[in-house]
Structures are given as structure tokens and as C-alpha cells.
Amino acid sequence: MKPDVxxxxxxxxxxxxxxxxxxxxxxxxxxxxxKPGASVAMVAQDYGVNANLLFTWRRQEAAAxxxxxxxxxxxxxxxxAAEAPTAAPVAAPEPIGRxxxxxxxxxxxxxxADVDATAxxxxxxxxxxx
Numbered sequence: 099m100k101p102d103v104x105x106x107x108x109x110x111x112x113x114x115x116x117x118x119x120x121x122x123x124x125x126x127x128x129x130x131x132x133k134p135g136a137s138v139a140m141v142a143q144d145y146g147v148n149a150n151l152l153f154t155w156r157r158q159e160a161a162a163x164x165x166x167x168x169x170x171x172x173x174x175x176x177x178x179a180a181e182a183p184t185a186a187p188v189a190a191p192e193p194i195g196r197x198x199x200x201x202x203x204x205x206x207x208x209x210x211a212d213v214d215a216t217a218x219x220x221x222x223x224x225x226x227x228x
Contacts, residue, residue, distance in 0.1 A: 119147075124155050131156065201225055 119127075123145075131141040131152055138156075142149040199207040205225050209218060 125159075127152060128156050128159055 127141060127145050127147065130136060131138045138152055139149045142152045195211045197209050197211070199222070201222070203225070207221060
């Protein structure tokens, strides 16, 4: 732990010790962690503080600087010329229903509603000639 920063502590319920950091000490740690190339984990380790606690202090300071609002995040935006919407080809609706034809010889023909009538007639003529 750095000698110029001292945590204040007291013994709480169950004999656990709880540390309290002075505002100046927190500010010093936050400032050091914000320096270019600084590692929050290393700064926290130098001061004997959990890195998650140091991250929390940094968030709290950023929120306080914004009047209590969470820090804004900017997102890159690209503006492109508007294209005319193109109409998607409309698919023909699926045929509904089917038909079963039973010939006198016991042959069965099952066709959909979209069957070609000429082709069906040829099949029926061929099967009835046998």
C-alpha cells in the first residue's frame, strides 16, 4: 500500500473490519488510474484496493461530473443517400387443396389444385386404356 494514502477502518458486526477512504485519497487513485497507459488493476493493487471498487469510484465520479446523469456514449453515424424502395416480387399464393381420383380399375391419382388439366387428362386416358 502506498504510504501517503491511509484507509480509515472500524470493526463492524461479527468482527469484520471495514475500510473507509477519504475523498482526497479516492480522487488521487482515480486520477492515477485515468492516466494514459495506466492499468486500473495495477493502481488498485498499489493502493491495496479491489479493482472493482476503483472502477465503481470512477463511474461515480463520471456521473457526478455529469450532474448525476450516467455518462453519455457516442455512437458513430453514417448518413447515406436514401434509395427508392424496390418492390419485392410477389409470389403466387400456395395452392390450397388436393383431389383424389379413383379410376374404375382401382387406380388412384392424387393431384393438387394447381394441376395442369391437359396433363391430367393424358394420365387418366393412359391409365384407363390398360
